[in-house]
Amino acid sequence: MKIKYFFLAFLSFSIFSGTVYEFSSDEDEKRFNKLIKDIRCPKCTSGSLSSSNAPISEDLKLKIAEMINEGKTNIEIKEYVALRFGKDSLYEPELSKETYLLWFSPFLVLLIGLLFFLFRIRKNS
Amino acid sequence: MKKLLQLSIIILPISFFLIFFILLTEENQFPGADYREFDLPVFELKILNNDVSIANSDLEGDYVMNVWASWCITCRIEHPYLASLAKNGIPIIGINYKDEKIDALEWLSKYGNPYQLIVQDYKGTLALDMGVTGAPETFLVNKGKIVAHYEGEINDYVWNQVFDPIIQERGMFK
Amino acid sequence: MIVEVSHFLSIISTGLFFLVGCFSLTIKNNSYVTSLISRTYSHAFLFLFISFLIYVWLAATDNFSVQYIYNHSNSDLPVFYKISSIWSAHEGSMFLWIFFLSVWGFVFNIAIKNNQILKPKTIGIISLILVGFLLFLLITSNPFTTILPIAPLNGADINPVLQDPALAIHPPTLYLGYVGFVIPFACSIAFLINGDPDVKWEKLVRKWSVSAWVFLTVGITLGSWWAYYELGWGGYWFWDPVENVALMPWLAATALLHSLNVSIKSSHLRTWTILLSITVFSLSLFGAFIVRSGIIDSVHSFANDPQRGLYLLAFISVIVLSSLCLFISRFSIIKNLSNIKIFSKESFISINNIFFGTLTFSIMLGVVYPLIYEYLFDQKISVGAPFYNAIFIPIVILASLFLFFSIDSKWSRNIGLKIFTKPIGLSLLLSVSVTTIIFFYFEVSKIFILLSVFTGLLVIFRYLIEIWFSLFYKKYLNPFSAIAHLALGLLLVSISLNSLLSTERALNIKINEFENYKDLKIYFNDLRVNKGSNYDAIRAEFYIEDKKGNGFNLSPEKRRYFTRGQITTETAIHVTPIKDVYLTIGDQLDDGSWIVNIQINFLIRWIWFSAFLMAFAGIILISSRRRT
Numbered sequence: 010m011k012i013k014y015f016f017l018a019f020l021s022f023s024i025f026s027g028t029v030y031e032f033s034s035d036e037d038e039k040r041f042n043k044l045i046k047d048i049r050c051p052k053c054t055s056g057s058l059s060s061s062n063a064p065i066s067e068d069l070k071l072k073i074a075e076m077i078n079e080g081k082t083n084i085e086i087k088e089y090v091a092l093r094f095g096k097d098s099l100y101e102p103e104l105s106k107e108t109y110l111l112w113f114s115p116f117l118v119l120l121i122g123l124l125f126f127l128f129r130i131r132k133n134s
Numbered sequence: 135m136k137k138l139l140q141l142s143i144i145i146l147p148i149s150f151f152l153i154f155f156i157l158l159t160e161e162n163q164f165p166g167a168d169y170r171e172f173d174l175p176v177f178e179l180k181i182l183n184n185d186v187s188i189a190n191s192d193l194e195g196d197y198v199m200n201v202w203a204s205w206c207i208t209c210r211i212e213h214p215y216l217a218s219l220a221k222n223g224i225p226i227i228g229i230n231y232k233d234e235k236i237d238a239l240e241w242l243s244k245y246g247n248p249y250q251l252i253v254q255d256y257k258g259t260l261a262l263d264m265g266v267t268g269a270p271e272t273f274l275v276n277k278g279k280i281v282a283h284y285e286g287e288i289n290d291y292v293w294n295q296v297f298d299p300i301i302q303e304r305g306m307f308k
Numbered sequence: 309m310i311v312e313v314s315h316f317l318s319i320i321s322t323g324l325f326f327l328v329g330c331f332s333l334t335i336k337n338n339s340y341v342t343s344l345i346s347r348t349y350s351h352a353f354l355f356l357f358i359s360f361l362i363y364v365w366l367a368a369t370d371n372f373s374v375q376y377i378y379n380h381s382n383s384d385l386p387v388f389y390k391i392s393s394i395w396s397a398h399e400g401s402m403f404l405w406i407f408f409l410s411v412w413g414f415v416f417n418i419a420i421k422n423n424q425i426l427k428p429k430t431i432g433i434i435s436l437i438l439v440g441f442l443l444f445l446l447i448t449s450n451p452f453t454t455i456l457p458i459a460p461l462n463g464a465d466i467n468p469v470l471q472d473p474a475l476a477i478h479p480p481t482l483y484l485g486y487v488g489f490v491i492p493f494a495c496s497i498a499f500l501i502n503g504d505p506d507v508k509w510e511k512l513v514r515k516w517s518v519s520a521w522v523f524l525t526v527g528i529t530l531g532s533w534w535a536y537y538e539l540g541w542g543g544y545w546f547w548d549p550v551e552n553v554a555l556m557p558w559l560a561a562t563a564l565l566h567s568l569n570v571s572i573k574s575s576h577l578r579t580w581t582i583l584l585s586i587t588v589f590s591l592s593l594f595g596a597f598i599v600r601s602g603i604i605d606s607v608h609s610f611a612n613d614p615q616r617g618l619y620l621l622a623f624i625s626v627i628v629l630s631s632l633c634l635f636i637s638r639f640s641i642i643k644n645l646s647n648i649k650i651f652s653k654e655s656f657i658s659i660n661n662i663f664f665g666t667l668t669f670s671i672m673l674g675v676v677y678p679l680i681y682e683y684l685f686d687q688k689i690s691v692g693a694p695f696y697n698a699i700f701i702p703i704v705i706l707a708s709l710f711l712f713f714s715i716d717s718k719w720s721r722n723i724g725l726k727i728f729t730k731p732i733g734l735s736l737l738l739s740v741s742v743t744t745i746i747f748f749y750f751e752v753s754k755i756f757i758l759l760s761v762f763t764g765l766l767v768i769f770r771y772l773i774e775i776w777f778s779l780f781y782k783k784y785l786n787p788f789s790a791i792a793h794l795a796l797g798l799l800l801v802s803i804s805l806n807s808l809l810s811t812e813r814a815l816n817i818k819i820n821e822f823e824n825y826k827d828l829k830i831y832f833n834d835l836r837v838n839k840g841s842n843y844d845a846i847r848a849e850f851y852i853e854d855k856k857g858n859g860f861n862l863s864p865e866k867r868r869y870f871t872r873g874q875i876t877t878e879t880a881i882h883v884t885p886i887k888d889v890y891l892t893i894g895d896q897l898d899d900g901s902w903i904v905n906i907q908i909n910f911l912i913r914w915i916w917f918s919a920f921l922m923a924f925a926g927i928i929l930i931s932s933r934r935r936t
Contacts, residue, residue, distance in 0.1 A: 026921040029814035029894075029903055046543075049690055055548060060541035062877075062894060064232075065267045068258055072746075092172050093265030097678070100692025102150045107685060111677050115670040115699045120660035130655065133411055133647030140636045143583075147590075147632060157603050157679050158614045158621065238588040 030074040037077050045082060047101055051094045061110055164267035166285035167296045169222050174278050182230055182238060182252035190278075195287070196306040197225040198297075199273040200249070201261055203233040212287040220248040224307060228252035231261050231269050235296035243305040273298075276304050311366055311374050316358035321410075322442040324352030325435040332432025333501075333758075334608035343429045343667060349431050353414040359714040360407045363451065367394050373459035376400055376451045382463045382871065384842050385471070392476035396467070398600055398616075400773060401479060405596060406441045408480070409487040413438070416491055416516065426509055434490055438625045448616050466817055468869040468876055474534040482527030482554060484594040490753025492568075493589035496582045497631055500638045510571040514562040515930050517568060517585075521561045522926040528554050528918040537607065539879040540892045542907045543813065544915060547696045549604045552671045553595035566657045574720045576654045577640050586631045591668070593624045600615035609745055627754060649722040663707040670699045701756050708763045712770055731773045734863035739765035752808060760804040767797030788932075791925035799918035803910045812907035818900055824904055828889070829854040832902070832916060843867040845878070848893045848902065852882070861906055862891045869902035886914055 018044075034040045034125070038072050050061035051069065058066050069090070090098050102108050155222045175225040200216060202209040220226055228249035233256065242252075255261050263285065264273065274282035274297055282300045284292060301307060328348050335341055367390050372378040372673040380400070381393040385705065413434040418818040418890055420427050432612040439683045445451070469475075499509040531551070545551065550766070564584040570577045594657035598604050601617025648654045674691040679691050714736070716726040726732065743762040771794040815823045830852040838845040845867040853859040862880035882889040887910045894903030 014880055019535065027815050027817060027901075033374075038813065039811075047692070049692070051265075056541075056546070059364050060539065060543065060546075064258075065262075072259075072262055092170060093169070094261065094267070095168060095265075095688055097688035097690045100690050101694035102677075102689045102691050106676075107681065108689070111673060111691065112696070112698075114673060115666055117704075118669050119662065119666040122196045122665065123659070126658055126662060129649065130650045142638060144632050144636060146627065147625075147628055151621060151629075153676070153680060154601075154603075154621055156682060157620070158601060158617045160683065 030070065032078065033076070033107075040083065041074055041077055044073060044086060047099065048073075048087070048090055049098045049100060052099055057100065080095075140297045147251075150301075158297070164284075164292070164296055168283050169281065170265075170283070171281055173179075174280055175260060177253075177260045177263065179260060180254045182228075182254050184233065188253060193227065193275070193278070195226055195272075195277050199229060199264075199275055201264075201266050201269050201271040201273075202308055203231045203232050203269045204237040205233065206231075208287045209270045210245065212270055212289065213300075215289050215293075216248040217246055220250075225250050229255050229261060229266075230264065231255050232258045245300045246255070258304070274300055276280055276300075278304055309373065309454065310362060311452050311454060311513070311727050314359045314362040314366070315450075318442065318446065318452075319360070319568070321355035322439055322446065322483075322855065323429065324348055324355065325410075325442070327430045328352060329436035329439060330430045332435070333759060337428045339402060339422065339629050342422045343850055345428045345431055346422055349417050349435060349668045352435070353410050353417075356407060356410050360745045361405065361456065363403065364391055364394065367391055370463070371459070372461070372463050373454050373456065374451075375453045375455050378455060378463045382460075382462070382842075386591045388473075388476060389471050392470070393481075395471050395479045396895060399445070401483075402441070402445050402449050402596075402600075403451050404480065405483050405487060406438065406445060408437055408794060409441070412484075412488050412491055412520075414795050422819060423503075424512065425507060426495055426498040426502060426512065429501055430491075430494045435499050435864045437494075437627065440627075443622065444619055446561055464871065468867070468872070472534065472538055475538070478527060478530040478534055480696065481523055481530060485522075485524025485527050486554075486557065486595065488516065488523060489557065489585070489589045489592055490518065492585040493631075496585040497634065500582065500634045501641075502639060503638060505578075505642050508572070510568050510578070513522065513585075514572060517561070517564060518926045521558075521565055522923045522930070524554070524558050524561060525919060525923040525926070527558070528558060529916050529923070531907055532919075533889075533916050536881055537881060539878050542674050542890050542909060547674070547693050549675050550595075550599050552675050553591075554593055555589040555599055556671050557588050559668045560591055561666050562586050563661050563666075563668075566660055570657050570856055574654060574790065574809045576648055576720075577658060577661070579639065580658070582597050582635060582642065584661070584717055586628070586635065587668075590624070590628045592633075593627065595609075597621060597624055598675075602678050603916040604675075633885050641767065647718065651717060651722045651725050651810070653714065653717045653719050655694045656710060659710055660707060662708070663703055667700065669705055692926045701760060704761055705756075708796070709765055711796075712763075712766050715770060716775065723734070731770060731777070734773055735769040736776060738769045746805075750808060754808070757804045757808050760800055761808075762798045764800030764804065768801065771797065786927050788929040790927065792922050797919035800915060802914035802918055806909065806911045806915060809910040810908060810912075812905065814894065815902050815904045816897060816901040816907060818902075823904075826908065827870040828906075830904070830906065832904070835902075838865065842871065843869045847891075848904075850880075850891060850904075852889060852891075862888075862889070864891045864893050866893055883913065885913070886910060 017076055025131045030038075030041060032041065045058040048069075050056050050058050050063060050066045052065050053061050058070055073086055073090075076089065081089075081090050096103065102111060104112055142206070172231050174190050176190050181188050182185065184210045198219070216226060226249050228251070228302060235254065238252075238254075253260065258266075264280065267285065269289060272288050273280050281304065282297055284293075284296050290295075312825050328345055331341065331348075331572065332345050336410070337345075358398065367381055368379070368387055370383045371392070372381075376397070376399050377393070381390050385393065393400070394405045402549070410836060413431060415433075417427075417431055417641060448836045462828065495513045495554050499507055500609075530552075536542065536544045564581065564587075567577050567581040567584050571581045597617065597620040600620065602614055634771050655834055674695055677691055679688050681687070704848050712732075713725060713727070715731075716729060717723070739762050742765055743758060746761060749757060772783050772794075774783070775790055775794075777783040811826065813825055817823045817830065817832040818837055819832050822829050824830070829852065831853070832848065833851055836847045836849065836851040838847045845865045847863050848862075850862045851859055860882050862882055864877040864880040867876050867878060868874070877892045877894075880891045887908055890907040890909055892905045894905060896902050
């Protein structure tokens with residue numbers, strides 16, 4: 010716990026004081042807040058990092074804050090987390106062969122439904 | 135066309151129920167095991183006994199890494215198995231996770247030390263970099279790459295089902 | 309033992325319901341048989357009612373010889389929570405579910421006259437469903453098992469998180485909603501069995517469907533509101549599987565309400581309406597199944613075993629598949645022959661059905677996909693907010709735009725798509741202006757937030773204009789539609805602005821010091837130890853001051869409950885019409901400072917207000933004296 014404090018003092022190129030996670034800009038902080046909502050707590054049954062105060066979540070949040078301050082992108086951070094804690098620690102499923110069905114079928118269903126409707130209207134008139 | 139529509143209205147739910155039936159009846163044997171491969175993280179920490187610095191580059195070859203702590207009850211339970219592994223020539227490196235040095239040394243003197251060396255990871259930074267969420271967890275490292283990770287107590291059954299296949303496949307510990 | 313009486317009464321009622329079901333479906337109905345069925349149902353209900361009442365009494369009076377009451381209640385609990393502990397776990401909540409199902413059947417039985425041709429079969433179908441669930445309860449999930457010969461002196465405590473008034477009424481309200489859809493379901497099935505297309509079953513079930521919808525809306529909103537102030541994370545919707553499983557029937561039910569309207573007004577979409585009735589109830593059943601089956605990971609789900617899951621799955625598949633088979637076989641009879649004209653109200657509602665159907669499908673996809681993926685690829689994935697938001701936002705915006713342009717449409721007539729009317733022009737002007745102001749003032753970079761705010765405003769302004777016209781120019785306006793859609797627009801705007809403007813930070817403050825956040829000064833004044841009836845607490849006292857010098861006190865706590873040693877965070881919230889200032893305390897750091905989590909949540913109360921407004925619109929409809 011003491012180490013955490015030294016950690017924070019070390020990252021003192023931030024313009025905020027008295028914060029647990031220090032960032033050098035508002036955008037970084039917003040990015041952090043969004044990221045921790047989209048990453049799952051590794052040890053909880055369900056719930057994001059943002060909604061967990063388990064020790065591992067706290068550790069991971071600090072690490073993510075550190076990575077943001079190092080200039081890493083969201084993709085790099087998510088890759089880091091996914092490699093170590095599993096792809097299921099990301100709430101946004103990756104777009105891959107196996108998930109095409111997931112991402113595209115809603116719009117497919119919508120399209121088919123609307124086309125069907127138009128077809129029926131045209132047939133009737 | 136109409137018949138197709140009518141058929142799909144019934145086929146969809148049937149397949150739906152079948153899916154759930156299958157899901158309910160299948161059993162997941164090892165929820166704690168995963169086989170994601172990645173490089174052993176870069177680290178520089180101290181060895182427990184003598185406070186000498188050790189880095190990831192100092193570790194070579196094949197070995198097992200075991201995350202443990204004196205506060206972890208399950209670690210005590212798996213301890214005898216680790217001792218037997220060590221006796222059979224498997225090199226085990228311990229990661230003392232979020233522990234106090236005094237407590238760790240006391241635990242070892244009480245229960246024995248199966249580890250070739252023990253890395254002090256009091257902040258848990260190395261463990262976090264390895265994807266550890268608690269103790270005990272065990273990793274299989276093949277030439278600087280993590281090739282298997284098990285969350286939970288390891289015993290003969292787990293070793294044979296989870297780690298041994300990888301060991302054989304990769305020709306480790308020869 | 310009294311519990312055995314309750315048990316026995318439940319068994320008797322099961323038998324009676326079975327008789328009712330069999331009679332109604334096999335014997336030719338005449339007035340004598342109908343009255344017999346009706347009376348027997350009432351008797352069966354009476355037995356079940358007394359059984360449930362006794363059970364409530366047992367819980368309220370600390371009868372710990374009953375295993376379930378021992379497991380989930382405690383003599384230190386206030387009476388209100390002793391009773392609500394009944395629905396805190398599987399067996400008891402299943403009992404409540406079944407009881408409520410029988411209540412809906414009973415009220416229907418009383419309210420509908422015996423000469424209504426669909427009544428006996430409807431009652432019969434409800435009875436058979438009750439039998440199935442009662443058997444499930446009595447055989448696999450018996451709440452009546454006892455601990456003998458010596459009853460424990462005191463029970464285990466329930467989860468402290470469940471000791472909350474909102475949470476006590478959230479499940480019952482939700483269940484009343486879920487099971488209420490048995491009425492349109494059973495009635496539609498009775499209609500199909502009866503086979504006469506001229507029977508106006510839609511008119512019969514309309515108010516019942518709206519009532520169930522109101523309960524479901526209120527139940528979901530209560531859950532969201534409760535999660536916000538209790539869980540400590542400041543969110544109001546998490547796309548948790550159990551939340552999703554409540555949202556699906558709600559979406560299908562909303563579509564049903566629209567479709568019912570069409571079927572009543574102009575006899576179109578009758579097949580859609582029947583299919584939707586079957587779907588809504590099936591989704592309710594599916595919801596009951598999935599949270600008890602053990603295959604879903606959620607903090608919400610009841611710990612359960614796959615055996616029970618299998619039974620429920622089998623039972624539900626029988627209900628759903630037989631309904632659909634019946635539907636298909638009678639398809640030709642109810643198929644409406646005349647055509648829907650484009651740009652008529654019917655066509656807009658048809659499209660609406662497609663939108664809602666897609667949304668429901670998407671949620672089902674999101675819930676089921678991880679399970680299938682894991683089975684096929686031996687790997688886990690998660691489907692969460694990013695997915696659902698990506699699907700919902702564009703579709704809801706699109707649907708709202710269609711809503712906006714549908715307001716002028718007429719029943720069964722194509723008057724063309726009106727784009728250049730005064731109300732539309734005025735709404736567009738107002739919406740564009742307000743959205744532009746928001747864009748510049750808040751420096752919005754996300755296009756979708758702007759679009760949703762714009763669309764929501766369109767709907768709000770349009771309906772306000774329509775309300776104005778109806779008050780001052782006597783133009784006809786359906787109050788239910790106006791208020792419900794106005795609420796929808798408000799919901800859209802609130803959710804978007806909340807997402808855009810809300811901020812949060814984890815501060816660390818030492819006692820007697822302060823920190824700044826945005827334009828607030830947060831003074832950490834005191835730290836006290838507090839003792840509650842069944843917990844110990846640390847209470848942190850803060851004084852928060854804004855730029856103008858106005859201040860308020862907030863006192864978040866961390867509690868440790870005796871029986872389980874569980875630690876909970878109690879939030880402290882300062883509510884204003886525009887925003888909430890939301891405070892929780894975290895851990896103490898080694899330097900003595902405390903982690904203080906502060907959030908400023910904009911317009912969050914408006915979100916629940918909109919939802920309750922929608923429900924209120926439903927209440928208006930139910931209590932109106934109009935013919936339909």
